Amino acid sequence: xxxxxxxxxxxxxxxxxxxxxxxxxxxxxAIPVRWVDGSPEVLLITSxxxxxxxxxKGWAMLDSLAAECAAREAFEEAxxxxxxxxxxxxxxxxxxxxxxxxVFYEVTAYALHVQYELPDWPEREKRKRAWFAxxxxxxxxxxxxxxxxxxxxxxxxxxxxxxVFAGVGLLN
Numbered sequence: 001x002x003x004x005x006x007x008x009x010x011x012x013x014x015x016x017x018x019x020x021x022x023x024x025x026x027x028x029x030a031i032p033v034r035w036v037d038g039s040p041e042v043l044l045i046t047s048x049x050x051x052x053x054x055x056x057k058g059w060a061m062l063d064s065l066a067a068e069c070a071a072r073e074a075f076e077e078a079x080x081x082x083x084x085x086x087x088x089x090x091x092x093x094x095x096x097x098x099x100x101x102x103v104f105y106e107v108t109a110y111a112l113h114v115q116y117e118l119p120d121w122p123e124r125e126k127r128k129r130a131w132f133a134x135x136x137x138x139x140x141x142x143x144x145x146x147x148x149x150x151x152x153x154x155x156x157x158x159x160x161x162x163x164v165f166a167g168v169g170l171l172n
Contacts, residue, residue, distance in 0.1 A: 027105050028066050029057035029092075029146075030074035030084065030112040031153040034131070040154035042137040043114065045078045046128045053130075053140040055150075057107055070110040078129050079121030082114040089152045092145030109146070111153040 032043035032055070044053040056077040060069045071084040088108045095102050132140065134154045138147035 026060040027107040028070040029109040030070040032112045034114045041131040067110045076122045079118040080114045081116045085111040089149045109149045
């Protein structure tokens with residue numbers, strides 16, 4: 001399996017993020033994973049509204065691979081970068097309350113092997129982040145479909161040596 005390695009370029013990211021077109025109904029999520037002393041940990045962030053524990057997620061962009069979009073969301077919402085698996089772990093569903101009522105979403109999730117945790121990121125003032133053991137993360141998330149994907153994301157330890165530059169951004 002080939003991982004997508006993306007050099008991080010914040011200036012290019014900020015310059016293009018506002019002109020990209022999103023898909024109408026396709027969301028993607030990253031499940032950030034790291035290994036500490038041989039044990040996996042999963043990064044969760046708080047939602048902007050009620051402050052519930054969630055994974056970074058957002059809209060797929062028409063000009064990017066879904067896995068790249070998931071990695072971009074992890075950078076923007078959680079301040080982590082690394083290598084994203086090119087194949088999805090599967091999908092989960094959730095309902096979101098909006099000003100127009102409740103909206104149903106199906107989200108495709110990708111494992112992100114975290115290599116860098118940044119001290120500053122775009123949504124730092126809007127969210128908290130914390131690392132959890134996989135079972136604790138699965139319990140806190142409150143969505144059984146996503147809980148199963150979290151368990152799947154940590155089944156195989158990432159074996160490849162980290163690259164010099166990793167992260168989200170535009171491919172050169």
